[in-house]
Amino acid sequence: MAPSVSDIKTSDNVDAVVSNIANLKLAKQADKRPSYPFYYPHLDPSEKFPPTEIFEFSDAGLLADKAKPTLLNEKAQVRHISPYLGTEISGVQISQLSKEGLNELALYTAERKVLVFRDQDFKDLTPERQIEIANHFGPIQRHPTSGNVKGFPEFHVVYRDATHNRLNRYGGFENRSNLTSWHSDVTYEKQTPGTTFFFILDQPEVGGDTLFTSQVEAYNRLSDEFKKRLIGLRAVHSAVPQAEYSRSSGGPVRREPVETEHPVVRVHPVTGEKALFVNQGFTQRIVGFKKEESESLLGFLFEHIAKGADFRIRASYEPGSVVVWDNRVTVHSATPDFDASDSRRHAVRLTPQAEIPIPATDI
Secondary structure (H helix, E strand, C coil): CCCCHHHHHHHHHHHHHHHHHHHHHHHHHHHCCCCCHHHCCECCCCCCCCCCCCCCCCCHHHHCCCCCCCCCCCCCEEEECCCCCCEEEECCCHHHCCHHHHHHHHHHHHHHCEEEECCCCHHHCCHHHHHHHHHCCCCECCCCCCCEECCECCCEEEEECCCCCHHHHHHCHHHCCCCCCCECCCCCCCCCECEEEEEEEECCCCCCCEEEEEHHHHHHCCCHHHHHHHCCCEEEEECHHHHHHHHHCCCCCCCCCCEEEEECEEECCCCCCEEECCCCCCEEEECCCCHHHHHHHHHHHHHHHHCCHHHEEEECCCCCCEEEEECCCEEEEECCCCCCCCCCEEEEEECEECCCCEECCCC
8 A cells, every 4th residue: 555645744754853863963973073173182191391491581561662552552442351350352363463562462461460352363373373472472381291282382272071071180170069279370380471371262152261360459458467477488389289190190291390489479570569479279388387387378368369259350252262361460260160061161371481480578
């Protein structure tokens, strides 16, 4: 017997549904691929770097025109996020800035602490050009343990999806109720980072922002009597826990970990502002203090910084976003608040190193 009209329609509908399901599966599989596979984290345990050498440094911001006519030209649209830090900028392409414009960028970053640039072509430049721009602000730190790009160790790759969650495991987030992790990048280096670049490649629809806190305002909120007790103190910043985690998990330790003493209060070489320079990520102890004394003081400072919601911003990302911040006068934390089983956060950091921290000598 020939099939009825209703049978034919039902068969056609089933075929259409099956085809749609197959297409959805293919689309979902395509979504799992990074948009920029060149920057997929490269982790080679055999890769080794020599010890970092001291270099002469002069901040590019010292050469800048304070009016910033190149950076903040007539096309620039500027919106301040907070009185203390954070400015969103559109209408300006970092890739097209002259040396004078890059000097102005260094100055403006020092003044505003965090700049969020929109609609940038930075991610589509060649890696050589990206490195060239960042090198204007200092030699780029080569991270001893994180994912980098094969052949380009200057890139620090931030990557999280359903199959790659290495940084979350390092942070111990599986056993924590609070997922913030306040830090300034690689402060165990003798010459810590200054003007830092972070460009987004893939971002969840919601979440995955970065929190930034002003260490200048954190210092300013303290009483003069308390400030007097901080001046002259030094703290040890350690790379050891980071290296131990990477080694134990089969990752690279490209350079043996170092521990470095830095002033608890530092001075910015361009603005002259004083800032706290301790962070939960790397600061281990106060030099010359007994264990309980050190834990008490650092505990207070860490809590003071973490509670500073009124001198903090939340930087959100869009396609083409580039965030530039000054690591000397801020701390930051990722917000791992998205579901990595069906989302990806993929970004790259370029981290120029700056001066040996300048200690504050008075309040």
